[in-house]
Amino acid sequence: MSVLILSLALAAAAACSAWLYRRLRRLQSELDAQTAGAAAALVQAEGRRIAQRSSGEWLLLPARSAQEALWDWDLADDRIRFSARWREMLGLPPEEVLTVADEWRSRVHPADRAQVLVDIAAQTAGTGDRFSSEHRVRHQSGRWLTLQWSGLIVRDHDGKAIRVAGSVRDATAQRSVEEQARRDAFYDTITGLPNRALGLDLLRRAITRTRRQGERRFAALVVDIDRFKAQNDALGHGAGDALLQAFARRLGTAVRPGDVVARLGADVFVLVLDAVHEPDEAERVADRVHLLLKEPLRVLSHDLVITASIGIALHDPSTETAADYVRNGELAMLEAKALGGARHVVYRAEMREGVRHRASLEHDLRTAIARGEMMVWYQPVFSARDGATTTLAGFEALLRWAHPSRGLLGPGEFVPVAEETGMIVPLGTWALGEACRHLMALAPNGPHAPWVSVNLAAKQLADPALIEIVDRALDVSGLEPRRLRLEVTENVILSDEDGARRALETLRARGIGILMDDFGTGHASLSYLHRLPIGSIKIDRYFVGRMDVSAECLEIVRSVITLAKSLSMDVVAEGVEQEAQLTQLKALGCEHVQGFLLSHPLRPEETRAMLAPALRVAAS
Known part of the structure; x- marks a missing residue:
């Protein structure tokens, strides 16, 4: 009974006062077998006094x-x-x-x-x-x-x-x-959407639900804005964030209730579509995104029409993690971009094999120069003046890779990897030095000595050491600057036009020729002719190859040649493979031609025989 009274008194005391609670606790601890009755009476009295407190x-x-x-x-x-x-x-x-x-x-x-x-x-x-x-x-x-x-x-x-x-x-x-800390940890500060961490977690939950419910399916769509950097650069500071916000809102209208829109980073988003019963449902959502993007986005004071590349990763029991689904979606998205963008592609298992192939290629590329596997071949460029087609004018330097297990690889098979990884800078530096050295060894400087053109990638043009690299290649080889031409494309210039102009003007001041490659394929090629120190234009092989079957292509070639002459620029037509094309180019007054009809790319030692007539002319 005394224990019950003590417990009630303790409860009342605790409800009223902390110090009384502690006092009764001390009384309870003082109870022992001999004084239990007396102590219990004391506690009972204390409890009554506490209970009377209002x-x-x-x-x-x-x-x-x-x-x-x-x-x-x-x-x-x-x-x-x-x-x-x-x-x-x-x-x-x-x-x-x-x-x-x-x-x-x-x-x-x-x-x-x-x-x-x-x-x-x-x-x-x-x-x-x-x-x-x-x-x-x-x-x-x-x-x-x-x-x-x-x-x-x-x-x-x-x-x-x-x-x-x-x-x-x-x-x-x-x-x-x-709450703010939670939002900072799991939500994107620009768009307010779930960020990569939360997006992956929500995707993991979709995977778990699918495993538990058996027949349930889902899909992950990786969405990337096409030409985002170009749009950002064109609109100026702050426009990129506004564009991302407008794009995020538009994506939100394309999905269904219960679906997730998250930002993975930069201009890449992921849509997690819940309860996808048929693969066509995911593609219909992608179609809806493309359709909604046809309406302009309001960005600051501009109305922009943009497109997106979408990779679709459908539910696959063999795919275990959220990161794997995103990776699969990214692979499909990259293929959509490679096909020109503004489309969607569904992931296929063979895409992963392509990634492994690419990773292996990247690994081998890192040591290819040191192992002596890289080579520079040369495709001759001929003069077409006065109807002549046998006079050698110069060469275009082309990279080749003698891979130990894959055989001879052309630049299209490894240069994109080199550009993405940054290895294009040391590779391009090596190729420039080799081209200058080879040409000087084959043909000493002289009034009629042939020139060599070397391609520059965007990362090379943006390299602060570019001028020093070019100067060193010329000094070491002894090649005169006038015998070197550097080829750039519009895509190379787009990344940083101001920086590109400064670098090209410095090179031009040294007597080095600047040639615009793939002319006519970009959106602003004409505007570059007066903003940049361009001395030569190379007409893209697409137009040359269709001159005899397309009146439009023929007119483009004619217009480019006329424009170049009015600006005192040289013209090179590439991709000449038929006699009819060569005849048309001569008639139009094109100054230089190159292509398989005239010569395939040659190894350095094969160029010596071709150079012999030119050297005899120069000596006479």
């Missing part, structure tokens, strides 16, 4: 913190009393006293009321003595506060909860900081 006295006790309010809820009468701090916390007038519990409950956020009732019912119906709850309460101004409630439950002899008392503190600022 709730008003309780509310006058100091809280653990000056920022906390105290409360005392009589469950039988359903009346709740608060300390003055409660009124301050909610912005209530000093004279307003809330005693009816319904008035407090009416201030609870509608979305939280059900959970508050569950908290109260579950904790008072049990046997514990602790109460806790966190929910939002309306401030007098109308804003919502997040409040943390903690207290002790007082029970009668039958264990029924009759009273709850404790303290409440304002956790609004803390929760705001935590």
